[in-house]
Amino acid sequence: MRDTREAHGRDGADRAADARINRDLWRVVNEQYTDGQAADRWRSDAIVWGIYDIPEQQVDVLGDVSGLDIVELGCGTAYFSAWLARRGGRPVGLDVSEAQLATARRCQQSFGIAFPLVEADATAVPLADDSFDLVLSEYGASLWCEPSAWIAEAARLLRPGGRLVFLTNSVLVSLCVPDDEGPATTVLARGQHEVRRIHWSDGGVEFHPGHGELIGHLRDNGFIVESLQELLAPPDAQRHGYYEIAEPGWGRRWPVEDLWTARLAGPT
Ligand SMILES: C[S@@+](CC[C@H](N)C(=O)[O-])C[C@H]1O[C@@H](n2cnc3c(N)ncnc32)[C@H](O)[C@@H]1O
Secondary structure, eight states: OOOOHHHHHOOHHHHHHHHHHHHHHHHHHIIIIIHHHHHHHHHOOSOEETTTTEEHHHHOOSOOOTTOEEEEETOTTOHHHHHHHHTTOEEEEEESOHHHHHHHHHHHHHHTOOOOEEEOOTTSOOSOTTOEEEEEEESSHHHHSOHHHHHHHHHHHEEEEEEEEEEEEOHHHHHHSOSSSSOOOSSOOSOGGGGSSEEOTTSOEEOOOOHHHHHHHHHHTTEEEEEEEEEOOOTTOOOOSSOOSOOHHHHHHSOSEEEEEEEESSOO
16 A cells, blocks of 8 residues: 655655755765766767666657657756757756756757756746646656655646656665665665655755555556666666766666656547
8 A cells, every 4th residue: 555654744845955955965966077977968969868878769768759848857967858859859957956057058058959947846846737748857856856746746747648757766776775885785775665765864865765656646646657667787887987876787687777657647
């Protein structure tokens, strides 16, 4: 049975407090890493997913995005939105971090790709109902926001029949990373209820609901789940240059990332 403690126990003030913690974290990550690597991601033409750069052709979740109104919730430096804009999509990038959006703006100018960027919390989005065909999140709201709240916003923003595509860490990897630094081990370091909302000692607040709970939130908000792909590291995977969540050897045996697709009920 679905555990609804999170939905009953927390309110908008709690979510705003989480957003402030994560905005502070992403100012630092932007300085340390993303500002430096954003141009490479923008320059690349291929759409790839997650820390092991799994090609879109392999997972086949996006389809033809040409002419679609798209919002990316937690867009960061907005390279994913740029990839979709190059394919004829009409993205809006939304993020709570001023620093990340400043990098995105600079990349827009360098690469001559313009689309709206909105500074806001993905659990309280200042955009109109029924105004998008695709809601996307690649390690954005899907990881950093309370699922009941951001999924409700995704449903509100989508037109009937619209699609939600998101990537986040697997529940399993979030159970296996040590409390102090370092990649996942083969020890379960904490209980599953502890990662539904976890404030890591070195940084941000993340949300890792179990699959059953997540399906409950999707269904409650009118979504039909289309697919869940539990991504394994490819045979030739390299260690990620910044995110040390799992070594490639771990990721070849167990999924580090979950890639979900769902459709809002209504005409397609
Ligand atoms: C790993 S990045 C993902 C974005 C993009 N795919 C990338 O890698 O640059 C996570 C982003 O989520 C954003 N974020 C965290 N909490 C948020 C919230 N409450 N609302 C909107 N964005 C949020 C952070 O500011 C950060 O830019």
